[in-house]
Amino acid sequence: MNRIVEIVPLEMTDQGVLSALAEEIPRAFPLKAQVGAAGNLPDGSLDNQRGQYHATRILEHLAASGGDAFRLLGITSVDLFTPILKYVFGEAMLPGRAALVSIYRLGSQPSGPTPGKNRELFINRVLKEGIHELGHTFGLTHCREPTCVMAASLDANHIDAKSTRLCYYCGVMLGDMLDGA
Amino acid sequence: MRRKTRILVVDDELSIRISLGDLLRRDGHQVDVAESAEPALEVLKTQLFDLLIVDIKMPGMDGLEMLEHVKNLDPDVPVVMMTAYGSIDSAVKAMKLGANDYVVKPFDPLEIGMLVERILEEQTVRREHQLLKHQVKTCGSYGPMIGRSPVMLKLFELVEDVATTDSVVLISGESGTGKEVLARAIHEKSSRSEGLFVGVNFGAFTESLLESELFGYDKGAFTGAESSKPGLLEAAAGGTLFLDEIGDASPKMQIDLLRVLQERKFRRVGGVKDVEADFRVLAATNRNLEQAVESGAFRQDLYYRLNVVQIEIPPLRERREDIPALAGHFLEKLRVRLNKKTSSISPEGMQLLLNHEWPGNVRELENAIERALVVGKQKRIMPEDLPIALQGPGEAPAEESLDSWEQSYISAKLEYYDWNISRTAQALKIDRSTLYAKIKKYNLSRD
Numbered sequence: 001m002n003r004i005v006e007i008v009p010l011e012m013t014d015q016g017v018l019s020a021l022a023e024e025i026p027r028a029f030p031l032k033a034q035v036g037a038a039g040n041l042p043d044g045s046l047d048n049q050r051g052q053y054h055a056t057r058i059l060e061h062l063a064a065s066g067g068d069a070f071r072l073l074g075i076t077s078v079d080l081f082t083p084i085l086k087y088v089f090g091e092a093m094l095p096g097r098a099a100l101v102s103i104y105r106l107g108s109q110p111s112g113p114t115p116g117k118n119r120e121l122f123i124n125r126v127l128k129e130g131i132h133e134l135g136h137t138f139g140l141t142h143c144r145e146p147t148c149v150m151a152a153s154l155d156a157n158h159i160d161a162k163s164t165r166l167c168y169y170c171g172v173m174l175g176d177m178l179d180g181a
Numbered sequence: 182m183r184r185k186t187r188i189l190v191v192d193d194e195l196s197i198r199i200s201l202g203d204l205l206r207r208d209g210h211q212v213d214v215a216e217s218a219e220p221a222l223e224v225l226k227t228q229l230f231d232l233l234i235v236d237i238k239m240p241g242m243d244g245l246e247m248l249e250h251v252k253n254l255d256p257d258v259p260v261v262m263m264t265a266y267g268s269i270d271s272a273v274k275a276m277k278l279g280a281n282d283y284v285v286k287p288f289d290p291l292e293i294g295m296l297v298e299r300i301l302e303e304q305t306v307r308r309e310h311q312l313l314k315h316q317v318k319t320c321g322s323y324g325p326m327i328g329r330s331p332v333m334l335k336l337f338e339l340v341e342d343v344a345t346t347d348s349v350v351l352i353s354g355e356s357g358t359g360k361e362v363l364a365r366a367i368h369e370k371s372s373r374s375e376g377l378f379v380g381v382n383f384g385a386f387t388e389s390l391l392e393s394e395l396f397g398y399d400k401g402a403f404t405g406a407e408s409s410k411p412g413l414l415e416a417a418a419g420g421t422l423f424l425d426e427i428g429d430a431s432p433k434m435q436i437d438l439l440r441v442l443q444e445r446k447f448r449r450v451g452g453v454k455d456v457e458a459d460f461r462v463l464a465a466t467n468r469n470l471e472q473a474v475e476s477g478a479f480r481q482d483l484y485y486r487l488n489v490v491q492i493e494i495p496p497l498r499e500r501r502e503d504i505p506a507l508a509g510h511f512l513e514k515l516r517v518r519l520n521k522k523t524s525s526i527s528p529e530g531m532q533l534l535l536n537h538e539w540p541g542n543v544r545e546l547e548n549a550i551e552r553a554l555v556v557g558k559q560k561r562i563m564p565e566d567l568p569i570a571l572q573g574p575g576e577a578p579a580e581e582s583l584d585s586w587e588q589s590y591i592s593a594k595l596e597y598y599d600w601n602i603s604r605t606a607q608a609l610k611i612d613r614s615t616l617y618a619k620i621k622k623y624n625l626s627r628d
Contacts, residue, residue: 056199056200056203081287082200082203082204083194083196083197083199083200083287084197084200084201084204084286084287084288084293085200085204085287085288085289085290085293086287086288086289086290087290088290091203092207094203094206094207136207141206141207141208141209142207142208142209152207152208152294154290154291154294154295155290155291168607169604169607172603172604172607173601173603173604175603176601176602176603
């Protein structure tokens with residue numbers, strides 16, 4: 001199998017974000033990354049009552065999509081939720097083939113559409129969340145080291161506190177998992 | 182040791198069970214789910230969980246009724262109730278029934294993350310506290326001295342036998358092993374406990390001062406002796422005289438003491454009347470008195486007078502199995518005195534305590550716990566709260582205990598890293614094949 005991470009835009013047109021992800025992912029994982037063809041949000045993923053999209057349904061749809069990519073990272077501009085949480089920055093299979101990130105809440109404002117200001121901060125958050133969710137697909141759980149990219153992202157402050165890299169121990173675990181993959 | 186926490190989620194909605202289960206698994210927890218109260222209660226009869234997250238509104242037995250059953254089955258397991266928006270009354274009722282907290286669905290990610298972390302932390306502290314108390318409660322003791330090592334249990338038996346006699350006891354041991362503590366305990370158990378326990382430290386006074394302190398003096402005995410004063414030997418009448426650091430006694434003082442022990446009487450400095458020596462003698466030394474006798478620094482006849490029953494307190498590094506109980510004992514004692522809420526020791530902190538060589542013995546351990554309580558900010562003693570001297574690379578104890586020490590150390594590291602071989606090997610600074618060899622050698626297995 002080709003060890004390529006395919007970045008799949010889902011209602012997402014910000015090319016700067018997509019290319020930044022394609023550049024950064026190989027720095028965090030020993031994998032190649034490329035931006036693939038745009039996909040669609042599956043029917044029924046919008047919850048009209050909540051006005052948000054069901055992350056798990058999108059993830060299942062993404063994972064079932066074709067191609068021989070080693071991992072799939074969906075990236076979307078819509079606001080995501082899971083039944084138990086008011087919102088999520090992203091979702092991933094633990095472990096599995098697909099991960100998903102929303103840029104909706106990663107702007108300079110706590111919530112709301114993507115920002116115009118402070119683009120660097122915004123891009124950094126997307127990179128961290130993309131790498132974080134991909135980490136889950138290799139079976140990595142949340143890390144207690146706050147600067148590790150696998151640290152839990154409970155709010156934007158947590159995202160800003162961490163780096164785009166795995167800590168030493170998560171790196172070792174990733175190595176084990178890739179060896180066994 | 183840090184292990185995977187087990188959480189049981191009880192909710193009739195499949196989507197909630199799935200999404201909450203996924204959320205908790207991403208945090209590294211082991212998650213079980215049940216679709217209603219009845220199967221959950223069945224599971225709870227045979228399995229232990231660190232946390233229960235239970236929906237209040239469920240068909241059949243609701244969450245509140247389940248909570249009452251849970252509290253009967255296991256009153257210590259923490260329970261968080263889930264409720265829908267607008268059902269706060271039920272949540273309040275749940276709190277009255279013993280729930281630890283409640284959370285409104287859907288959760289705010291920050292709120293649920295911090296809530297679970299807090300409750301699991303509290304649960305961990307509670308369990309560690311219970312374990313420490315159990316360690317203290319189940320170990321042997323003599324007065325305030327405690328220990329579970331075979332050598333200390335034997336020592337306690339010997340002390341029990343000699344305490345009620347009037348025999349002279351020579352207590353030896355390194356500095357900080359608790360020689361005076363033991364002497365006081367012997368006094369308390371003796372028939373002389375109504376009398377005073379009078380201690381004299383031979384390393385702390387000059388010879389002339391010690392002489393007048395010990396024997397007292399009569400008026401005019403020396404310049405400035407304007408009135409008579411009884412000494413410590415008289416103060417000890419009916420009680421116990423504790424001769425601490427007896428190895429430091431000067432040659433003249435050794436002769437004076439020999440006379441007291443032989444004749445059972447003495448005179449004040451400048452006095453003409455004999456005073457009866459009505460006390461029991463306990464002596465202590467951190468020196469090797471036999472060697473001192475051989476070198477001529479200590480009188481042989483005095484040594485024989487003192488060495489009727491010898492009790493040697495071993496250094497702490499030779500009885501590491503006593504460390505958890507001692508640490509727990511000091512933690513309980515000092516947290517009350519210092520008015521601190523710290524009630525347990527983290528596994529990492531305990532590992533540092535177990536690894537240290539303790540040149541200052543039990544006294545150093547007590548000081549380390551006190552320091553940790555003073556500087557610590559959490560409910561448990563963390564590695565960084567302990568003195569710097571403990572934080573260097575630990576040294577393994579020598580001799581026959583090396584294997585058992587290594588076995589428990591490797592086992593603890595494996596548990597801590599959830600049996601991840603790479604991570605454990607990295608932490609131990611050995612390669613994976615060596616770790617596998619050690620696992621085989623000690624026949625270690627995951628539960």
